[in-house]
Amino acid sequence: MPYEPPPELAGLTLAQIAELVQARKLPPLDKWSPSESGDSEMRIAADGRWYHQGGEIRRPAMVRAFASLLMRDDDGQHWLVTPTQKLSLAVDDAAxxxxxxxxxxxxxxxxxxxxxxxxxxxxxxxxxxxxxxxxxxxxxxxxxxxxxxxxxxxxxxxxxxxxxxxxxxxxxxxxxxxxxx
Structure with a gap:
């Protein structure tokens, strides 16, 4: 199924925005306890571009998918979390x-x-x-x-x-x- 981006922010009411936020199904990262950890070899630049092994990830769908798996611990380290793995990634500023x-x-x-x-x-x-x-x-x-x-x-x-x-x-x-x- 092709991805349909949401309408522009200016065209939405607060109620519509709240509905879109609530409708988004995100993985329950806080409920997962992965047994493996490692390095994802990924970096998020200060301008928001994502890189893997030095090459830019150019597919917006991949970036959206990875972003849904992001968390940051109390020490400021960012992680990609799945049910089985927790992989660190470098973040230049904000993810x-x-x-x-x-x-x-x-x-x-x-x-x-x-x-x-x-x-x-x-x-x-x-x-x-x-x-x-x-x-x-x-x-x-x-x-x-x-x-x-x-x-x-x-x-x-x-x-x-x-x-x-x-x-x-x-x-x-x-x-x-x-x-x-």
Whole structure:
């Protein structure tokens, strides 16, 4: 069956985005205890491109499949997890990229480079790192994995903040500061 990407974020209501998020069937990584571990020989570059043994993985379907198996442990190591194996992979910055954001009422919905949607809130917080000259903003996706906002998405989020108090955004009742101390 061919893959049909979801519609553009701007054309969806928050209810439709929530339905798409809920309909996505993801593997139960937190329930798996693989007995084997090793190195996947994979790397995710800071720009979101995936590599295996130095060659770029150019098939979006493969990237989406691998992304659904990603988790990050408390030490910051990223893993591809299956029921039988846990394979490490190198990640230059964040494993995923947030490529669009939309505000709908008191919710911020992000579209990722893997065609997934994330609605920021208590379970999906927004985190700011870096400094004023080179800010880095991330949204939590799942299993410790984060998506870094690309430049245009960061600019969109800054506009949302400027329309409010100028220093923070809110989503689902949670306020996230966009400036570092």
């Amino acid at each position: 995923l990229i947030a490529i669009d954001v939309r505000q709908d009422g008191d919710a911020l919905a992000f579209k990722l480079n893997t065609d997934e949607f994330v609605i920021a809130g208590l379970d999906h917080p927004i985190r700011v790192a870096g400094d004023a000259d080179s800010p880095a903003v991330y949204v939590s996706v799942r299993h410790g994995v984060e998506a870094r906002l690309n430049r245009s998405t960061w600019a969109q989020l800054a506009e949302i903040a400027l329309a409010g108090d100028g220093t923070s955004v809110s989503s689902q009742g949670v306020t996230f500061p966009l400036v570092t101390a």
